[in-house]
Every structure is written in structure tokens, then in C-alpha cells.
Amino acid sequence: MRALILPLSVIALWEAVGRTQLVQSDMMSKPSDIGLAGLAALTDGSMLFATSQTITTALAGLLMGSAIGISLGAWFGLSDLAGRLSLISVEVFRPVPSVALIPIAMLVFGFGYGMGISIVAFACVWPTLIVTQAAVREVPRELMEVARGLELGWASRLFKIVLPDIVPNLFTALRLAAGISLIVAVTVEITANPLGLGYALVVAQETLHPATMFAFLIWIGLIGWLLNAGLLQAQSRLFGRWSFAA
Amino acid sequence: MTMRSAFLNAGGIGVFLGLLGLWELITRFGLVSPVFLPSVGDTFGALLEQGKDGSLVRAVMGTGGRMLLGFSLAALVGCGVGLLIGLSSQARHYIEPSLEFLRPLPASAVIPVAILLLGLTKTMIISVIVFGSLWPVLLATIQGIKSVEPRLFEMARTMELPHRTVIASIVLPSALPDIFSGLRLALTVSLILAVVTEMMSAETGLGATILYAARSFRSPELFAGVVTLGAIGFGINAMMEVAQRHLLRWRT
Numbered sequence: 001m002r003a004l005i006l007p008l009s010v011i012a013l014w015e016a017v018g019r020t021q022l023v024q025s026d027m028m029s030k031p032s033d034i035g036l037a038g039l040a041a042l043t044d045g046s047m048l049f050a051t052s053q054t055i056t057t058a059l060a061g062l063l064m065g066s067a068i069g070i071s072l073g074a075w076f077g078l079s080d081l082a083g084r085l086s087l088i089s090v091e092v093f094r095p096v097p098s099v100a101l102i103p104i105a106m107l108v109f110g111f112g113y114g115m116g117i118s119i120v121a122f123a124c125v126w127p128t129l130i131v132t133q134a135a136v137r138e139v140p141r142e143l144m145e146v147a148r149g150l151e152l153g154w155a156s157r158l159f160k161i162v163l164p165d166i167v168p169n170l171f172t173a174l175r176l177a178a179g180i181s182l183i184v185a186v187t188v189e190i191t192a193n194p195l196g197l198g199y200a201l202v203v204a205q206e207t208l209h210p211a212t213m214f215a216f217l218i219w220i221g222l223i224g225w226l227l228n229a230g231l232l233q234a235q236s237r238l239f240g241r242w243s244f245a246a
Numbered sequence: 247m248t249m250r251s252a253f254l255n256a257g258g259i260g261v262f263l264g265l266l267g268l269w270e271l272i273t274r275f276g277l278v279s280p281v282f283l284p285s286v287g288d289t290f291g292a293l294l295e296q297g298k299d300g301s302l303v304r305a306v307m308g309t310g311g312r313m314l315l316g317f318s319l320a321a322l323v324g325c326g327v328g329l330l331i332g333l334s335s336q337a338r339h340y341i342e343p344s345l346e347f348l349r350p351l352p353a354s355a356v357i358p359v360a361i362l363l364l365g366l367t368k369t370m371i372i373s374v375i376v377f378g379s380l381w382p383v384l385l386a387t388i389q390g391i392k393s394v395e396p397r398l399f400e401m402a403r404t405m406e407l408p409h410r411t412v413i414a415s416i417v418l419p420s421a422l423p424d425i426f427s428g429l430r431l432a433l434t435v436s437l438i439l440a441v442v443t444e445m446m447s448a449e450t451g452l453g454a455t456i457l458y459a460a461r462s463f464r465s466p467e468l469f470a471g472v473v474t475l476g477a478i479g480f481g482i483n484a485m486m487e488v489a490q491r492h493l494l495r496w497r498t
Contacts, residue, residue, distance in 0.1 A: 095479030103460030
């Protein structure tokens with residue numbers, strides 16, 4: 001209840017200022033107009049279409065990036081040698097800001113899904129790689145010795161011993177990467193790619209439709225918040241007991 | 247053991263050089279068109295060229311300057327406001343849920359709003375960087391204060407320590423690790439936003455440089471810019487790592 005006081009009073013104040021027309025501007029818009037613009041964008045399908053484009057980009061990039069990140073992380077975690085030898089290369093490539101790749105992706109793929117997906121994938125590789133590698137390294141030594149004693153091959157070692165032990169960490173990695181994928185997808189759309197929610201936001205700004213622009217901004221915020229809250233909820237549902245057992 | 251360690255470090259550098267060699271080979275044999283992927287030599291040649299004519303320094307100063315200005319403002323405001331909110335459990339109940347809603351919002355999504363309100367100006371760029379890198383610092387500061395052992399506060403009350411001492415010798419030291427990880431994240435965010443806003447506003451800087459290079463198909467310059475950005479990212483990461491180890495060494 002107390003949580004709602006601040007946002008509600010901000011909205012009320014904003015509305016009041018808008019109504020009294022103290023600030024006359026083409027660039028502002030009052031909450032009631034934003035609500036109507038949002039409703040219009042929702043009912044004419046443009047908002048949902050843009051959302052599906054952004055989600056497609058984010059999801060495809062997330063799947064590709066985390067598949068690469070998790071595989072490399074498992075490899076570097078299982079083999080001490082691979083982990084040490086890859087260390088410098090990972091540390092050099094990881095801090096490259098993903099947005100720096102926008103012009104490269106633009107050159108290689110042109111505008112469209114390929115560009116967005118490749119950049120999201122790059123951004124998702126690093127957190128999944130780091131978390132997976134750390135988790136694999138912390139698999140109890142006894143378990144690995146049992147595996148050696150049983151003379152398990154690398155596949156059964158991976159799927160019967162390592163994987164069950166690191167499932168909660170994998171979920172954490174995916175949750176982090178999912179948040180990043182949405183942010184990067186929207187950023188690429190705003191900066192360059194004429195697709196999805198980010199582009200809709202830019203178009204609303206350039207055509208001076210502040211109400212629609214704010215409606216899209218709030219919608220993007222809502223999606224980000226729902227994604228984050230949903231994944232946190234799922235994590236505590238699925239693995240709540242896990243952390244106590246460990 | 248140290249022999250082995252030194253050997254492995256050398257091996258790590260070898261692997262990195264091997265990757266560069268692979269890149270060079272791919273371009274040498276024309277497996278990828280040089281329009282998309284310039285050779286290693288061409289890339290570093292372009293970097294040298296930019297260094298000589300001074301455009302590299304201008305671009306780095308532009309991007310780095312705006313990034314640091316935005317980051318410093320965000321760090322000051324974030325720590326200050328975070329301290330105020332964190333110390334009062336009342337304020338926390340009222341404000342924290344709203345902050346949690348804003349946290350997952352992509353900072354770049356406010357760029358169109360900022361452009362509409364402020365135009366394509368330096369003020370717009372700095373505001374966006376401050377806005378984006380404020381949340382990590384603010385939320386981390388609040389989180390850090392929440393994690394202060396409550397018995398320390400009780401002890402401070404029994405000892406009747408003044409407010410300032412409580413903050414300086416109890417709250418800040420306990421919250422420092424959290425604040426530091428917030429600052430680290432904020433620095434990364436500020437670099438990203440500096441680059442993105444330059445791409446959109448054509449302000450002199452690395453973001454604009456690489457975008458122009460891509461539009462005119464000058465891939466060596468484009469890759470030189472990306473290498474520079476990578477180096478900046480690597481540099482600030484390494485600096486924060488050293489600072490963190492230095493400031494938090496009392497914890498171990």
C-alpha cells in the first residue's frame with residue numbers, strides 16, 4: 001500500500017500540472033493522454049507487433065548466446081588447463097561494450113533480425129560463461145572422484161554428475177542474461193535497427209507524439225519488470241529448497 | 247607450481263595471439279570479404295593513423311570525458327540519496343518499490359525522451375548517462391546499508407555515538423563492498439550510454455566515429471574504433487579491480 005503512494009502522487013501532480021496548462025509544451029503530455037495513447041497502440045496491434053519483434057530478437061539472441069556461454073563455461077570449468085589458457089582471451093573480449101558491435105553487425109547483416117540477434121548473443125555469452133565456469137569449478141571434489149572411480153566417460157560425467165549439481169546456478173545465469181537480452185535488444189532498436197519497441201519509441205519521438213512515446217516507454221519498463229519479477233519468482237519456486245540443502 | 251603458473255600465463259597469451267593469427271589467416275585467404283572483416287594489420291594501421299592525426303585522442307577524450315562526468319555525478323547523487331533512503335526504514339518502505347520498478351528499465355529507452363525534451367545537446371547526453379548509471383549505485387547503496395548487522399546499530403545507540411560517527415565508522419565500511427559493485431556496474435553502463443548517445447547525436451567521440459566508418463564501409467577504421475572501445479572497457483575494469491582490492495583489503 002505504502003509502495004503506491006509515491007508513484008500515484010507523481011502521476012496526480014503530473015496530471016494536475018498538465019491540466020492547468022502551466023507548462024505549455026508540445027513535448028510533454030499528461031498521464032491521461034498517455035493512457036489513451038497506450039490503449040490506442042494496444043488495440044490497433046502496433047504495440048503487440050513491436051513487442052513480438054523485440055521479444056523474438058531478445059529470445060533468439062539469449063538462446064544462442066547462452067548456449068555458447070554455457071558450453072564454453074562448462075569446458076573451461078571442467079578442464080583446469082582450458083580454464084587457465086582461455087583466461088586472458090576472455091578477459092580481453094568480455095569488456096568490449098556490446099553496443100560497439102552495432103556498426104559491425106549493421107555492416108555484416110544489414111538492418112533486420114540478424115543484426116539485433118547477433119549483438120544480443122554476444123552480450124549474453126559473458127555472464128553465462130562466467131557463472132557456469134565458476135559453478136562447475138565448485139562441484140564437490142568427492143563427486144568428481146566418484147566419477148573417476150566409476151570410470152565414467154566425459155558425457156556421463158557432464159550429464160550425471162556436473163549438470164544436476166549446477167542447475168540452480170544455470171538458472172541464475174539465464175536470469176541475468178534474460179535481463180541483459182531485453183536491454184540490448186531495445187538499445188539496438190533505438191540506435192540503429194528499424195524494428196520493435198525501441199524503433200517505435202524513436203518514431204513516436206521524431207514525429208512529436210509524446211503521449212505515444214511515454215506509453216511505449218512505460219510498456220518497455222513493464223515488460224522488463226515482469227520478466228525480472230517472474231524469473232525471480234520461478235527461481236525461488238524451483239530452487240528455494242536447493243539453497244538450504246547446499 | 248610457480249613454474250607451472252608462469253607457463254600457463256604464457257600459454258594464455260599464446261592462445262590470445264593464436265586467435266589474432268586466426269583472424270589474420272581468415273582475411274589473408276579471403277574467407278571473409280575485407281568489407282566486413284579487415285585484416286589485423288589494416289586495423290592496427292588505421293588505429294596508428296588515427297593516433298597520428300589526433301582524431302583518436304579527440305574521440306577518446308570526447309567519449310571518456312562525457313562518460314566520467316556522467317558517472318561522477320551519478321556516483322555522488324546515487325551514494326548520497328542511497329544513504330538517505332537506506333538509513334530511514336520509513337523512506338525505504340515508500341520509495342524502494344518504485345525504484346525496483348525502474349531498475350530493469352533499459353536506460354537507453356529514455357534517450358528518445360531526453361532528445362525530445364533537451365534536443366541533441368551535450369546536456370541531453372550527460373543527463374542520459376547520469377540517469378542510466380544512477381540506479382546501480384543507488385540500489386547498491388540501499389542494499390549495502392540494509393545488510394549492516396543490526397546489532398552494530400544497537401551497540402552504537404548504547405554507546406550514544408553521534409550520527410556522523412555511526413555513518414562514517416559503521417554504515418559506510420559495511421556497505422562499501424555493495425557500493426563498490428554498484429559503482430562498477432555504473433561505470434560499464436556509463437560507457438555504453440556514452441557510445442549510444444554519440445551514435446544518435448553525432449557528437450565527436452568513438453560511437454560516432456565507428457558509426458560513420460560503418461556507413462561509409464571503411465572497415466579498418468570501424469574495427470580500430472571497436473578495439474579502442476574494448477581497450478577502454480578493459481582499462482576501467484582493471485582499474486576498478488585494483489581499487490576494489492585496495493579499498494576492501496581489511497575484509498580478509
